[in-house]
Amino acid sequence: MNNSYTYPTSASGVTAYVIDSGINIDHQDFGGRASFGFNAVADGIESDCLGHGTHVAGTVGGTTYGVAKDIDLVAVRVLDCEGYGTTEEVVAGIDWVTNNAQKPAVANMSLGGGADVALDDALAASIASGVSYTVAAGNEADDACSYSPARAEAAITVGATDRVDMMAAFSNYGSCLDTFAPGVGITSAWIGGTDAQETINGTSMAAPHVAGAAALLLAQHPSWTPQQVRNAIVTNGISGAVLGPAGSIDRLLHVNAAPVSRSSVGLRARINDSLVVAESAGSKPLIARSWQLGAWEKFDVVSAGSGLVALKSLINGKYVVAESAGSKPLIARGTAIGPWEKFELFNNTDGSISLKAQINGKYVVAENAGNQPLIARGTSIGAWEKFDFEAPNPIVGMQAKVNGNFVTAESSGNKPLIARGTSAGAWEKYELVDLGSGWVALRALVNNKYVVAQNGGAAPLLAKSTEVIDGEAFFVGWHHPDGTVHLYSNANGMIVTAEAGGTKPLIAKSTSVTSSEQFTIALA
Known part of the structure; x- marks a missing residue:
C-alpha cells in the first residue's frame, strides 16, 4: 500500500473500551478524552503501569497516532503491571462493558491465551448486546482458532502485517481471521510522561487500527450492528494485498471503500485455488489453471465509469471481453472499453470478489470447477463465482x-x-x-x-x-x-x-x- 491513512470522520460521539492494562489518561495525545472505567485487577492500581493499554488506546484514538481522533476512550483494566490477567478478570472486564457501554461503541482486546469457553461466552454476549469487538489474532505464529478471544466468531479478529504488507512472522493466521492491519514498528502513546511514546510490534498493535476504523464506520452509521461493522471492515479492505496470508482471509485494512483501480494483479479462483491466465499470450480464452503470477496472469483493473471496471491483460495490452455478449468465454482481445468489456465488481463478506458482466447481467464463472474457460453465465454468487485478487510481489x-x-x-x-x-x-x-x-x-x-x-x-x-x-x-x-x-x-x-x-x-x-x-x- 502507500504508507498513508485517510480519515473520513473523527468518530466524535463513539466510545472505545480498551480492555487491557489501563490507560495513561493524562497523556496529551488523548486531549482529555480518556477516562477510567473499570478495574478488575485487585492490586490497588488504577492507571496503566505496563504501557500496553496506553499504546493500544493511542492507536485507536490518539490525536497524533490514532485512527479515530475524536473518540472517547475508556480504560477497562484486566491486566496487571506484568501483563498478566486471569480468565475471571478478563471476563469481569467484558461483562462490565456489556452492562455499561455507551453506544455506539467499540471494544478492543489486544490480549489472549488458550481456548477458553468462559471467555468466549462472555464475549459473545457482549457482542450480542451491540458492542463491536476487535481482537488480536495472537503472536504465536500459529492457527488463531486455537486461542481466545481470537477464535470468537462474532468478533473482528486481526492479524499483523509488516512494512511491505507481508504477514508478520509472529502473527497468528487461519480461517478465524477477518482482516489484517499494520502491526510492525507501530509508534503510539506510552506511560512515564504526558508526551511519552514507544514503538513496538504485535497483533496487539494491529487490532486497534481496526477498532479505530470500526469507530469511524459507527460515526457514519450509528445504528449498525456488530455484524454490519464486521462486514464493512472486510469488504472495504484491500483484496489480495497481504503477502503470505497462510490460509487467512486476504484483506488489508482500508478505512474507506475498497479502491477500484489496481495494477498488475492476479485473479485467483477459489474453487480450484488457481490463477486465471490469458492463455497463449492472450490469444485464447481466460482459464483458472496457473499456479504462479507471471506476465500471462497479470491484469490491470481500471475504472470503466459509473462504478464499473474493466480488466486489461498485461501480456497483450488488450481488455477482457465477455465475448458475443457473454455467450462465449472471456478473452483478452478488446482494444477499447465498450459494453462487452465492462464488469461490476463485488466485494463479498467472506473476503472474495465476484465480477458481473454488464452486457448480460451474469456473474463470471470458473466453469466446471475451473477446468473450463471463464464465462459470464452465473445467476448468483456461488463457489464457482468467487475469486481473490493477488497482488504482485513487492x-x-x-x-x-x-x-x-x-x-x-x-x-x-x-x-x-x-x-x-x-x-x-x-x-x-x-x-x-x-x-x-x-x-x-x-x-x-x-x-x-x-x-x-x-x-x-x-x-x-x-x-x-x-x-x-x-x-x-x-x-x-x-x-x-x-x-x-x-x-x-x-x-x-x-x-x-x-x-x-x-x-x-x-x-x-x-x-x-x-x-x-x-x-x-x-x-x-
Whole structure:
C-alpha cells in the first residue's frame, strides 16, 4: 500500500473500551478524552503501569497516532503491571462493558491465551448486546482458532502485517481471521510522561487500527450492528494485498471503500485455488489453471465509469471481453472499453470478489470447477463465482542496521551482496518472492537472478541463480521492536550477517542476532 491513512470522520460521539492494562489518561495525545472505567485487577492500581493499554488506546484514538481522533476512550483494566490477567478478570472486564457501554461503541482486546469457553461466552454476549469487538489474532505464529478471544466468531479478529504488507512472522493466521492491519514498528502513546511514546510490534498493535476504523464506520452509521461493522471492515479492505496470508482471509485494512483501480494483479479462483491466465499470450480464452503470477496472469483493473471496471491483460495490452455478449468465454482481445468489456465488481463478506458482466447481467464463472474457460453465465454468487485478487510481489530495498547502508548486488550482480549503497538504486532493488509460511526469495532486479547462499552457505550471498531451490530460500525471522528483521538461510540454517560492520559481503554464518544481522526491508 502507500504508507498513508485517510480519515473520513473523527468518530466524535463513539466510545472505545480498551480492555487491557489501563490507560495513561493524562497523556496529551488523548486531549482529555480518556477516562477510567473499570478495574478488575485487585492490586490497588488504577492507571496503566505496563504501557500496553496506553499504546493500544493511542492507536485507536490518539490525536497524533490514532485512527479515530475524536473518540472517547475508556480504560477497562484486566491486566496487571506484568501483563498478566486471569480468565475471571478478563471476563469481569467484558461483562462490565456489556452492562455499561455507551453506544455506539467499540471494544478492543489486544490480549489472549488458550481456548477458553468462559471467555468466549462472555464475549459473545457482549457482542450480542451491540458492542463491536476487535481482537488480536495472537503472536504465536500459529492457527488463531486455537486461542481466545481470537477464535470468537462474532468478533473482528486481526492479524499483523509488516512494512511491505507481508504477514508478520509472529502473527497468528487461519480461517478465524477477518482482516489484517499494520502491526510492525507501530509508534503510539506510552506511560512515564504526558508526551511519552514507544514503538513496538504485535497483533496487539494491529487490532486497534481496526477498532479505530470500526469507530469511524459507527460515526457514519450509528445504528449498525456488530455484524454490519464486521462486514464493512472486510469488504472495504484491500483484496489480495497481504503477502503470505497462510490460509487467512486476504484483506488489508482500508478505512474507506475498497479502491477500484489496481495494477498488475492476479485473479485467483477459489474453487480450484488457481490463477486465471490469458492463455497463449492472450490469444485464447481466460482459464483458472496457473499456479504462479507471471506476465500471462497479470491484469490491470481500471475504472470503466459509473462504478464499473474493466480488466486489461498485461501480456497483450488488450481488455477482457465477455465475448458475443457473454455467450462465449472471456478473452483478452478488446482494444477499447465498450459494453462487452465492462464488469461490476463485488466485494463479498467472506473476503472474495465476484465480477458481473454488464452486457448480460451474469456473474463470471470458473466453469466446471475451473477446468473450463471463464464465462459470464452465473445467476448468483456461488463457489464457482468467487475469486481473490493477488497482488504482485513487492519491490524492496534492504538496509543494514549496522551501518545504515543499502544491500547492493555489486557490479550488476556479478559480485557478492554487500551493505554499502547510499540509496535504493538499480543495484539495491529486489523482488521479494513469497514462498509460503514465512519463506521468501530475493530476485535482484539488476540482473533478474535470485540471491543464493553459495556453497551451502559457506560462501557469500550472490545474485546468480535462475531458479529457487534450497540455497535461494530465506526465512524472515522475528520482527524486532524497531521493525527490523533477520534472515535465516535454508542452505545451512544460519542467520545472514553483514560482517565487519557491513564492510564485508553478506554471508549466512551467524548463530545469534546483533545489529549486524538486522535489516530493514521496505518498499523501494
